[in-house]
Amino acid sequence: MRKYIITGLLAWLPLTVTIWVLLHVVGLLNGVFGGVVAAAQTVLPSSVHPVLQRLTEIPGLSVIVVVAVLFLTGVLVTNIFGQWVLKQSNRLVSHIPIVKSIYTSVKQVSDTLFSSSGQAFRQAVLVQYPRAGSWTIAFVTGKPSGEVAQHLSGDYLSLYVPTTPNPTSGFMLMVPRADVVELDMSVDEALKYVISMGVVAPPDMAAKAKTTRV
Structure with missing residues (x-):
């Protein structure tokens, strides 16, 4: 039963x-x-x-x-006219106290995430977190910039580590590129793997490629 x-x-x-x-x-x-x-x-x-x-x-x-x-x-x-209207409205909102901070931050994040030329969330990687020897899936969101980059020597990546099973919350890490293992799986496959708590494993890319050649 x-x-x-x-x-x-x-x-x-x-x-x-x-x-x-x-x-x-x-x-x-x-x-x-x-x-x-x-x-x-x-x-x-x-x-x-x-x-x-x-x-x-x-x-x-x-x-x-x-x-x-x-x-x-x-x-x-x-x-052209629509872009002019959008630019003027952005300029207007950016001069409103408190509102401008929220609006500007959200706009920068949305432009980065949904831009066709952006690299945010374009690649899934493996990183050791929360301690050495423990591995988790993360997504590359870019590289550290500004004042933060000035305090980091070497090649670093900005990563987003999602929580399970709710990937909308997580942690932002800045780690050396050498400590990151690049994955061949797509972002969608990695998200399924995270949301399912490791139950829905993505296909073996090497095996898939071998099957395709055959």
Whole structure:
């Protein structure tokens, strides 16, 4: 009986977790959309309030609206006028006390992570952490720069060490390149390995290459 229960759990667990994550994302988007509608009700005439309220009750509309806004924003900022508007808005926000610190930091991180020319999270490596002899997977985020680099002699790498099973939290390390072992696995495979706590092992790249040649 225990065997069948575990087998049934393994069959339903991936689908259940996937649905839970999707529902959480949709709920978050619904909250954002509801906040926008509430803000619009404060500036628009009361005659349109019932229409706005009905919009919040349409299932999936928030997802469509958010995707459409992101698409239109991307189209807008790819031309000269859109880039000018974005630059002026960035300049405006960067002069607001407190807000500028948060906005500038988030913008720098997002530009680095999602830039097609950036190298952040482009490579998975092995590093000894939290002590010598203990190894964990980390991701290269770049090289130390500025004042920090001036205090480090030699070739160093900046690494992000994710926690398990939640990789969104972790630790930032700066270690010598010589102490880092580069891996052939992709970032996606490394993340699966971390999230699964080592259960879902990536394929052996050497064996894969040998099979491909054959």
